[in-house]
Amino acid sequence: MSEADTLLYLDGVTVTFDGFRALNALSLYLEKGEMRAVIGPNGAGKTTMMDVITGRTRPDTGRVVFGNDTDLTKLDEPAIASLGIGRKFQKPTVFEPHTVWDNLLLALAGDRRPRFSLWARETASERRRIDEILVTTRLGDQRDRRAADLSHGQKQWLEIGMLLAQEPSLLLVDEPVAGMTDAETEQTAELLREINKTRSVVVVEHDMAFVRALDVKVTVLHEGSVLSEGTIDHVSEDPRVIEVYLGR
Amino acid sequence: MKFDRTTSLTLILVLGTALTLAALNQFTAPGSQFHVPTYVIALAGKYLSFAVLALSVGLVWGFAGILSLGHAAFFALGGYAMGMYLMRQIGTRGVYGNPELPDFMVFLGWKHLPWFWHGFEWFGFAMLMVVLVPGLLALVFGWLAFRSRVTGVYLSIITQALTYALLLAFFRNDMGFGGNNGLTDFKDLLGFSVQADSTRSALLVITAFFVCATFLVARFLVGSRFGKVLIAVRDTESRTRFLGYRPESYKLVVWVLSAVMAGIGGALYVPQVGIINPSEFSPANSIEAVIWVAVGGRGTLTGAILGAVLVNFGKTWFTGALPELWLYALGALFIFVTLLLPKGVMGLFERRAGKPEAASVAREATP
Numbered sequence: 141m142s143e144a145d146t147l148l149y150l151d152g153v154t155v156t157f158d159g160f161r162a163l164n165a166l167s168l169y170l171e172k173g174e175m176r177a178v179i180g181p182n183g184a185g186k187t188t189m190m191d192v193i194t195g196r197t198r199p200d201t202g203r204v205v206f207g208n209d210t211d212l213t214k215l216d217e218p219a220i221a222s223l224g225i226g227r228k229f230q231k232p233t234v235f236e237p238h239t240v241w242d243n244l245l246l247a248l249a250g251d252r253r254p255r256f257s258l259w260a261r262e263t264a265s266e267r268r269r270i271d272e273i274l275v276t277t278r279l280g281d282q283r284d285r286r287a288a289d290l291s292h293g294q295k296q297w298l299e300i301g302m303l304l305a306q307e308p309s310l311l312l313v314d315e316p317v318a319g320m321t322d323a324e325t326e327q328t329a330e331l332l333r334e335i336n337k338t339r340s341v342v343v344v345e346h347d348m349a350f351v352r353a354l355d356v357k358v359t360v361l362h363e364g365s366v367l368s369e370g371t372i373d374h375v376s377e378d379p380r381v382i383e384v385y386l387g388r
Numbered sequence: 389m390k391f392d393r394t395t396s397l398t399l400i401l402v403l404g405t406a407l408t409l410a411a412l413n414q415f416t417a418p419g420s421q422f423h424v425p426t427y428v429i430a431l432a433g434k435y436l437s438f439a440v441l442a443l444s445v446g447l448v449w450g451f452a453g454i455l456s457l458g459h460a461a462f463f464a465l466g467g468y469a470m471g472m473y474l475m476r477q478i479g480t481r482g483v484y485g486n487p488e489l490p491d492f493m494v495f496l497g498w499k500h501l502p503w504f505w506h507g508f509e510w511f512g513f514a515m516l517m518v519v520l521v522p523g524l525l526a527l528v529f530g531w532l533a534f535r536s537r538v539t540g541v542y543l544s545i546i547t548q549a550l551t552y553a554l555l556l557a558f559f560r561n562d563m564g565f566g567g568n569n570g571l572t573d574f575k576d577l578l579g580f581s582v583q584a585d586s587t588r589s590a591l592l593v594i595t596a597f598f599v600c601a602t603f604l605v606a607r608f609l610v611g612s613r614f615g616k617v618l619i620a621v622r623d624t625e626s627r628t629r630f631l632g633y634r635p636e637s638y639k640l641v642v643w644v645l646s647a648v649m650a651g652i653g654g655a656l657y658v659p660q661v662g663i664i665n666p667s668e669f670s671p672a673n674s675i676e677a678v679i680w681v682a683v684g685g686r687g688t689l690t691g692a693i694l695g696a697v698l699v700n701f702g703k704t705w706f707t708g709a710l711p712e713l714w715l716y717a718l719g720a721l722f723i724f725v726t727l728l729l730p731k732g733v734m735g736l737f738e739r740r741a742g743k744p745e746a747a748s749v750a751r752e753a754t755p
Binding site for chain 1: 609612613614616617619620623624626627628629630631632633634637638641
């Protein structure tokens, strides 16, 4: 793998909370355009890894390089988001008092400064973008409903839609199908594959059926570092993986 | 800007009432049954000054989620700036007849006007200070607090500490603001006697205009995309950060604006009540302002105005009829509103009209 194809590179990242090693010299490469599934038992460090990439947590040691040479450990959340890294939370996190439309409007890539937003007016191109995302996320009929009134699955899609509106080059998605019905899970897999056509995606997931449906390279985390990596069949036959995760 | 019904009604009621009261005071004979006595004019002017403070509290609490328990500090600072101008207008008419020094300075044996009193003889300069002093204090305070991500109850507590610190400071005689007694015995405002009925009526109408102006500014702010981001920050701050917004800058803008509004309220208040002293900084005042907003309806700007007028009207009545019970009544009112009317008095209207929350449904106007 050449350097130019790497989108994200975690190099020996260690995070300790009060003596507990949440990440232990974790190293991970992600290629441009790749979709990666990250699995692992509770406490394996999946969410901490997302926190480190998005700037919420600063690692004790190690580097996180995005693109060619941007060190993410030096930046805060808004700066990292503006670089093109979007994050979906485990619990759907949308702006509940706002309509679906306004949620997407606020997420659209653009100037984030107060002096811009004070005078901003919806433009035709913004409306076109929002309409496109409403189609992609199947929320067209819900555009004028308040986000608080959406179903759990619709909120998850809205949040994914907001990430798309951000136009990131990398999407981090934390347990997107938790609490979804089977039909919704299937549609979500389809949605992520659709998104992956133009962007890189990292999915953290517990649901093995879902990971299998995604059919992508899988990284298994355990105690803060990589235990195994490969296709879903490869990792599920790995005896160490069976021992710590699948076998239980 | 297009006005919805609530906005138009608010503007008409505030201006209409003030103009009617002023006209009935000025153009009817004192014996007439339509005559409005001057003390009513002064009271109405005081309520409307408080309405400006309520708007400023309602703006940061209702739309940015910043529960300020120290907004009276900005109100009082604006009031002091106005008071300093009024003191300088007294001139030789003071008890000691000193053309340069206000009475309390002569009494303390001071020989020279302290440096920070210079300039306040000019109305324009004093009015600049009315907005600058609260604005700058808010800027420094907010910059430190929001950058360090101090939120929720911790932020409320330090706002309370801020106003308490100022209370103690202004109590000291050597601060140069009249200590315990504050500033009073005002004579003229721009050459008009502050005691005259006509000045009182004019001040009421001017205050009503400022209520409307600050209301419209606040309404513009919350109706803009800025306002939508603000509500997003209020409810889901981390999400806004991961979308690339900097919540601290949004909070700082609205916080400073709100402090400036509160300062204007204080400047309108002082000539109408005729005194400003350190008790205006007392934490209870800031908490009362929060109760006005809660009673009127948090998250609605009209509610802030309504709450300020209603609660203060109640206070005037209560402290006349049953003075010892007022604080109990206020406490009971707050509990009642919190438990049974979470959206305040405005919530009652909303329920009847069957309308959803106004803050989010309005679309941005298209160019």
